[in-house]
Amino acid sequence: MSSMGLKIVVCIKQVPVSNNLKIDPITKNLIRSGESGIMNPFDKNAIEAALRLKDKWGGEITLLSMGPPDFEMTLRQGLAMGCDDAILLSSRQFGGADTLATGYVLSQAIKELGDVDLVLFGRQSVDADTSQVGPIVSEFLDWPQITFVSDLHSYSKQAMTATRLLENMQQKIEFQLPAVVTVRSEMNEPRYPTPRNIQQSYKKDIRIWDEKSFQVDPNRIGLKGSPTVVRSVWAPEKEAKATKFLKGTADEAIRELLIQLRANNLL
Amino acid sequence: MTNQEIWVYAEKHLGIIQPVTYQLITKANAIANGKKVVVILFEATDNNLEDTIKEYGPDEIVVVKDDRLKDAADSEIAFLMAELASRRQPNSILFGATVVGRSIAPRLQAKLNTGLTSDCLNLSFDGDLLVQTKPSYGDNIMCEIICPDHRPQMASVRPNTFESIKVSNKSVMVTEVIDLPFKVADRIKIMEETPLLSKSDSIASADRVIALGRGAVDDNVIAMAEELARKLGSKIGVTRPLTDHPKFSGDDQIGQSGNTIAPKLLINLGIHGAVQYTTGIENAELVISVDKDPEAPIFKHSDYSYVGDSADFLKGFLKVVQ
Numbered sequence: 001m002s003s004m005g006l007k008i009v010v011c012i013k014q015v016p017v018s019n020n021l022k023i024d025p026i027t028k029n030l031i032r033s034g035e036s037g038i039m040n041p042f043d044k045n046a047i048e049a050a051l052r053l054k055d056k057w058g059g060e061i062t063l064l065s066m067g068p069p070d071f072e073m074t075l076r077q078g079l080a081m082g083c084d085d086a087i088l089l090s091s092r093q094f095g096g097a098d099t100l101a102t103g104y105v106l107s108q109a110i111k112e113l114g115d116v117d118l119v120l121f122g123r124q125s126v127d128a129d130t131s132q133v134g135p136i137v138s139e140f141l142d143w144p145q146i147t148f149v150s151d152l153h154s155y156s157k158q159a160m161t162a163t164r165l166l167e168n169m170q171q172k173i174e175f176q177l178p179a180v181v182t183v184r185s186e187m188n189e190p191r192y193p194t195p196r197n198i199q200q201s202y203k204k205d206i207r208i209w210d211e212k213s214f215q216v217d218p219n220r221i222g223l224k225g226s227p228t229v230v231r232s233v234w235a236p237e238k239e240a241k242a243t244k245f246l247k248g249t250a251d252e253a254i255r256e257l258l259i260q261l262r263a264n265n266l267l
Numbered sequence: 268m269t270n271q272e273i274w275v276y277a278e279k280h281l282g283i284i285q286p287v288t289y290q291l292i293t294k295a296n297a298i299a300n301g302k303k304v305v306v307i308l309f310e311a312t313d314n315n316l317e318d319t320i321k322e323y324g325p326d327e328i329v330v331v332k333d334d335r336l337k338d339a340a341d342s343e344i345a346f347l348m349a350e351l352a353s354r355r356q357p358n359s360i361l362f363g364a365t366v367v368g369r370s371i372a373p374r375l376q377a378k379l380n381t382g383l384t385s386d387c388l389n390l391s392f393d394g395d396l397l398v399q400t401k402p403s404y405g406d407n408i409m410c411e412i413i414c415p416d417h418r419p420q421m422a423s424v425r426p427n428t429f430e431s432i433k434v435s436n437k438s439v440m441v442t443e444v445i446d447l448p449f450k451v452a453d454r455i456k457i458m459e460e461t462p463l464l465s466k467s468d469s470i471a472s473a474d475r476v477i478a479l480g481r482g483a484v485d486d487n488v489i490a491m492a493e494e495l496a497r498k499l500g501s502k503i504g505v506t507r508p509l510t511d512h513p514k515f516s517g518d519d520q521i522g523q524s525g526n527t528i529a530p531k532l533l534i535n536l537g538i539h540g541a542v543q544y545t546t547g548i549e550n551a552e553l554v555i556s557v558d559k560d561p562e563a564p565i566f567k568h569s570d571y572s573y574v575g576d577s578a579d580f581l582k583g584f585l586k587v588v589q
Contacts, residue, residue: 016404099383100376124369126524127404130385132373135341139377144455145341147370161458165518166366167426167471167526169280171338172459179454186517227382227417231398236409240567241554250579254587257555257571264553266475266532267499267588 005059006157006177008050009110010083010120011137012043012065014074015127039074042122044081044190046183049152050120051082051191057157060084062113066094066105072206079201080193091210096223103136104220110141112214117157121182123148131182138180146173150186271358271395273299274419276348277308277320277328278367281462284316286472287363289431291424292323295361296434298392302358305329307351309344311337317441324434328441333449338457341367345374346450352379357419359397361390364423372423382414383421388428397422405523406546427471427529427550463518470519475501476530476551478521480544481508482537482558483577489514491581492536498588504528506544522547536577540565 014037050061063078065071066089075086089105097105110116119141124131131147138145150170151163157177164171165184193201211221219225246253261267273295278285288306295304304325310316310332317328331347348371352360360375362368364386376383388409389400397420399412414420470476477496479489489512496503504521505512521528522544529550536557538544545568548554556569557580566572573580 099373099385100380103373103377124524129403129405129523130373131369132376132383132385135370135373136377138342139345139374144452145370145374146455147341148366164366165463166280167285167518168469169460169462171457172461174456174458176454184517227380227414228384228412229415231411231413233408233410235407241570243556243566243569243572245566246571246573250573250575250583251586253573253575253580254583257573258587260571261532261553266553 006053006057006117007059007113007115008053008061008118008120009064009113009116010043010046010050010061010078011106011133012047012063012074012078012122013040013125014038014065014067014071015040015125037070037074039077040122040125040127042124042126042183042185043078044122045185045187046120046122047078047081047083048188048190049181049183050118052188053118053152053154056154059117062087064106064109065089066097066102069208075206076201077193079204079206080198081191082193082197085204086206087209088206089209093211093218093222096226097221098226098228099130099132099136100227101221101223101225103133104140104225105216106133107137107140108216109209109214110137112209117177119143119178119180121180123182123184134180134182141178141180144175144179145182146175146179147182148184149181150184152181152183152187271302272305272355273302274352274357274360275304275306275325276360276362276368276371277306277316278363278365279310279316280367281460282311282314282316284319285363285365285426286431287365287368287424287426288320289323290426290429291361291363292320292325293432294390294424294429296324298390300392302392303327305355305357307348309333309336309339309347321439321441322433323431324437325439328439330441330443331447332443332445335449335451338460340452340455340457341370341374342452342455343450344371345378347447348375349378350447351444352419358395359420359422362421362423364425368423372421376421379417379419379421381417381419381421382412383423384412384414385423387422387424390422390424396420402546405543407542425527427527470502470504470521470528471526473502473528473530475499475532476504476521476528477501477534477536478504478506478538478548479509479536480506480538480558482539484509484512484537485578488536488578488581491578491585495534495581495584495588498585499532501530501532501534506538506541535565535569536580538565539563540568 063086121134384399533551
C-alpha cells in the first residue's frame with residue numbers, strides 16, 4: 001500500500017460508436033465501415049469515482065486498457081478528464097483474447113505496476129456486455145470484489161463501504177483495500193474534460209506495453225489463452241409483428257382496444 | 268455420457284430462491300439428453316430451500332449448509348464451487364445472468380481456467396459440447412459460442428428467457444456435503460441486506476406493465492399512467508432517458524442494461540422503440556403502443572398501435588376502466 005494517497009487503476013475499453021453493426025452476408029465478418037470508437041459509457045463513471053477519491057485522499061490514477069493502437073484515443077479522453085497516466089497493452093500476441101485472457105493480461109499488468117490500492121471498472125461494456133473482466137481480475141489478484149456498486153464511501157485510505165444494487169435488494173458492504181470495484185452509472189455524473197485538462201492530456205505520454213514489457217505466460221494470452229470459440233455469428237431477423245393501427249380519436253381507438261382486451265381476458 | 272452432470276447454481280436473495288434458478292432447471296432438464304441435472308445450493312443451517320427446488324425436478328440437489336452462507340462474499344461462493352467442481356468434474360455449470368451470477372461465475376471461471384459465456388439467450392448440446400447463443404452489440408448480433416477444450420463449460424442465462432415448469436412424481440436425490448473447506452474472505456463483509464420494494468423484480472415478473480418513454484414525461488401523463496396502473500394492477504417501467512426522472516431509477520428501466528420483461532399485457536406510451544429498448548420486450552405477449560410518430564419503430568413490435576398523444580390515450584382509457 002502506498003504511503004502517499006491512493007494508487008488507483010481504472011480499466012477502460014473502447015467500444016463502437018453505435019451498436020447498429022451489419023454482417024457481411026458472404027464473409028460473415030462484422031462490417032465496421034471504418035467507424036471510430038468511443039469510451040465505454042460505464043467506464044466514465046469508474047473514472048469519475050477514481051477522481052473523487054483522488055480529490056479526497058490524493059494519489060494517482062492510471063488508466064489501463066488492452067487493444068489496438070487506436071485505443072489511444074479513448075485513453076487520451078480519460079486523461080482529459082483528469083487522470084494522471086495511461087498504459088495501453090497492445091500487441092498482436094494479445095489479439096483474439098476472450099474475457100479470460102483479457103483478465104489475465106490486465107491482472108499481470110496491475111501486478112507489474114505494484115502497490116495498487118484500488119482497481120475500478122465500469123459495470124460492463126456496452127458491446128459484448130459480459131461484465132466478466134472485473135471479477136476475473138479480482139480472482140487473479142486474489143482481492144475482494146465489489147461489483148455493480150451504486151454508492152462508494154471512503155472513510156479512510158484503507159477501508160470503504162459500498163452499496164451494491166441487485167435486482168430486488170441492496171447490500172451494504174464493508175471492505176479493505178486493495179480491492180476491485182465495478183461501478184454502476186447510478187454512482188455519479190461523470191465530469192466533462194476542462195480545456196486545461198484537454199490541453200494537458202496531450203503533454204502526457206501514453207505508455208505502450210507489449211508481452212515483453214511485463215511478465216506474461218505466452219500460453220495464457222491472446223487466442224491461445226482463450227477457452228471460448230465463436231462458432232458462428234449472424235444478424236437475427238427481427239420479425240415485425242403484424243400490427244393493427246387503431247383509427248380515429250383516442251376514445252374511438254380505446255373502444256376498439258377494449259373489445260380485444262376483453263377477448264383476451266385482459267380486462 | 269451418462270455420468271455427466273449439468274450444474275445449476277441456486278441463487279437466493281434474502282432466503283428466497285430466485286425464479287431464474289427454476290428456469291435454468293427446466294431448460295437443463297429439456298436439453299440434458301441423459302446427463303444429470305444437479306442443483307448446487309448453499310444455505311444457512313436453518314434453511315430448507317431444497318424443498319422448493321425439488322418441485323422443479325432436477326435429478327439431484329447438492330446442498331452445503333453453513334451459517335456463514337447467509338451472506339457470503341462472491342469469492343467465498345466461488346471457492347466452494349471450485350472445490351465441488353474439482354471433486355465431481357461437471358460437464359457444465361449454469362448461472363442466472365443476474366448481478367450475483369455475473370459476479371460469481373467469472374470469478375469461478377478464473378479459478379477453473381475455463382470458458383464462460385455471459386447473458387445467453389439459448390443453450391443446447393451438440394454431443395458433449397454446450398452450444399451457447401449470446402447476443403452482442405445490443406442484441407443486433409447473435410453469436411454461437413463453444414468451449415471445446417476446457418471443462419466445465421460455463422454459461423450465464425438472461426432471466427425470463429426460459430419458462431419454469433414444475434415436475435411431479437420425480438424422485439430427487441438430496442446430497443448434503445459436510446466436509447468442504449470454507450475459505451473466509453476476511454477483507455470484505457456484507458453488513459446489511461435490504462429488499463428493494465416494487466422495483467425491478469416486480470417489473471421483470473409483472474403480468475401487466477405500462478412503459479413510459481420520452482414522449483410521456485409530463486407530470487400529468489405520469490400521474491394518469493399511475494392511476495391506470497392502479498386500476499389495471501400493472502407496474503410502471505421506463506426507457507433509459509426516464510431513469511433520470513426523480514420518480515424513477517435504473518431499476519425501473521426496461522431494455523438492454525435494464526430489465527427484460529415478459530408480461531401478458533404491455534402498454535408503451537411515448538416510446539419510439541430503439542433497439543436498446545425493444546430487446547427488453549421481446550417476450551411480452553400482447554403489446555399496445557402509442558406514439559406521435561407514425562414511423563416509430565415501436566409499432567413493428569406491437570399488436571395494436573395508435574398514432575397520437577399519450578395524454579389523450581390515457582384520458583380515454585381512464586374513462587372506461589373503473
